[in-house]
Amino acid sequence: MRVCLICEGCYPYIPGGVSSWVQMLCTQFSDVEFVIWSIATNREEMSEVCYEMPENIKELRTFYLGEVALNKKYRSVQMTAEDHQVLKALVAGKPEEIDWKRTLEFVKQYRTRLEDILMGEDFYQICLEEYDRRKSKKVFFQFLWNFRNMYFPLMNILSDEIPQADVYHSLSTGYAGILGSCVSYAMQRPFLLTEHGIYTREREEDIIRAQWVEEDFKEIWIDFFKKMSLIAYQQATVVTSLFQVNKTLQVELGCPEEKIRIIPNGVSVESFGELAAKRTGDPARFNIGAVLRVVPIKDVKTMILAFADVKDRVPAARLYIMGNCGENPEYYQECEELVQALDVQDVSFLGQVNVMEHLADMDLLLLSSISEGQPLAILEGMAAGLPFVATNVGDCRGLLEGENGEDPAGLIVPVMDSAAMADAIVYCYTHPKERLKMGQAGRRRVCERYRKEFFLKEYRALYNQLGEEQHGGNRV
Structure with a gap:
């Protein structure tokens, strides 16, 4: 079995609880081949591997959010009216009203052209309509580039080459979660989502306190992370939570309750x-x-x-x-x-x-x-x-x-x-x-x-179940 672990801001570059959890999982499941797909901030902060990775980690792939830049040249994308509406719902719609199946199909179809779409006429018009609807007091190009800066890293991640795996396993929602959702849909493989904390709530707290986000844009950024969480919850075959309170929060944020399994952490x-x-x-x-x-x-x-x-x-x-x-x-x-x-x-x-x-x-x-x-x-x-x-x-x-x-x-x-x-x-x-x-x-x-034996037994059973089923695609 080959499992792609999608990590955001942690393993193998940042020591901590989640990274230690990944190290334990990979070390104990020596018969499973792992691919680590790591989403990092930038090479300066996250380039040194802090763990001695076991031999069954066959590939380490890292995407640096802070090191991608818009190309100066891009090609025009001729979109259908239906595709325009899908993009408009993703960018300007309420999270609970988005058709996630169509959205995933859109991403799969345009996976290699997402940056062109971001710089194209359709995205421009959608942002202009949203600017008018919100009656924003900001200069329009400031509003437009705020949206581009929001979706540009996301679209670049989704344009990355997809590693082969039997199961895609994201360790949070956010960028890791939507990446896992889209690749599992594109490859038609099962998607396992593990939340150690509630990513959406953590990002909301960060944004409220953040000085890099202007007050007029805080609500937009919070909605952006809610959208990413919702798409992960909808696409996931199974969602795991550490304890009952977090499970309740996941349900409140839109995760179908029947998908959630509580698996506590464990130690030696x-x-x-x-x-x-x-x-x-x-x-x-x-x-x-x-x-x-x-x-x-x-x-x-x-x-x-x-x-x-x-x-x-x-x-x-x-x-x-x-x-x-x-x-x-x-x-x-x-x-x-x-x-x-x-x-x-x-x-x-x-x-x-x-x-x-x-x-x-x-x-x-x-x-x-x-x-x-x-x-x-x-x-x-x-x-x-x-x-x-x-x-x-x-x-x-x-x-x-x-x-x-x-x-x-x-x-x-x-x-x-x-x-x-x-x-x-x-x-x-x-x-x-x-x-x-x-x-x-x-x-x-x-x-x-x-005990670590307890949580390892649960994840062993999940991997076996998902690996045997091989029907993770088209779940939304």
Whole structure:
């Protein structure tokens, strides 16, 4: 069997939870041939492979969104009236009103001419009509080029040569999802869509906060990502979700409920269990660890603010931030500057390290994210018998609090509330017996529900099912 994994902004260039998940999947399924189709930002940020890819990854193909440019010459495309309406619905229609079957047929038909269409008369007229309808106060050519900049990367991706595979498997909606949708339709192969987080909601949060998107265009960009998610949900043979709350969100965003299967993440219980047995503890120090990428969505600044408060009350506290610092250099510099401005001691950015070499020395772990799915960092910490203080995002509450009155494996605090996080950390420091009890509860929960063997068994069955059926095309 040959599976094409379509990754966006992660494997194999950016370390993190999703990338670790891909590495585990490919390594464990040694009898499956994988093609990695990676959608990256630009070569400067994402060119160095951060993982030792197993031999069954037969091809790595990378599409750099930031390195494509419009050709100065393009050919006129004579479109039928029906095709014009399909393009108009995609660009200017409401997401729920688009005929996705016709849209996919349109993309398949014009796959090698999409850039010509973008620069052609039909696209121009559609944007002009939309400009008038919205009564935009922007100069028209600014409006037009905003739409071209929106659809140009998408159309270039869809024009790429399609790798052969028995199953196409996208790890998010967005660009990866619509690419998987279109190639599965064109090749008439099954399409599996896995969502670790809810891409549409994450992009909506990004756009609302973004300064690169002018206020007049924010709604247009949000609708654009909703359209891409809808086409992926409609085309997918199976959609997987990590937990019930995310499944509910997928249904709200237009995914047919009958397609969704909940498959939680899993970790190597035995490997991390050895760390729990080695933990000795140093009464002269209170070591706090954070395993994360230093990027805005992880809200490292709130963590630093919380630690500054903790340090005043607990001089023995030490904070070790473990993870990639190079993905967003500007944000990393801002975090370092915040540490200096607060004049807080004992904050260490360790960069990309072997986490297992450090967890045995930790007393408590933190997660301060403003958005998550079902974090592998929490599962790994729980497997190592470590308690957590985490924000109330994604499945963090479900992981740490369990269900039906189970013993907690940590404490949940509100998003962006440094005072609440600081209080929770101090509570854990002043209640060592309770802290030990939380670590033990987390270890039990992972052993019972979140072993890597469980999720691998589910995906093995899915791959076998989809590979045997071979009828992924024309599902919309």
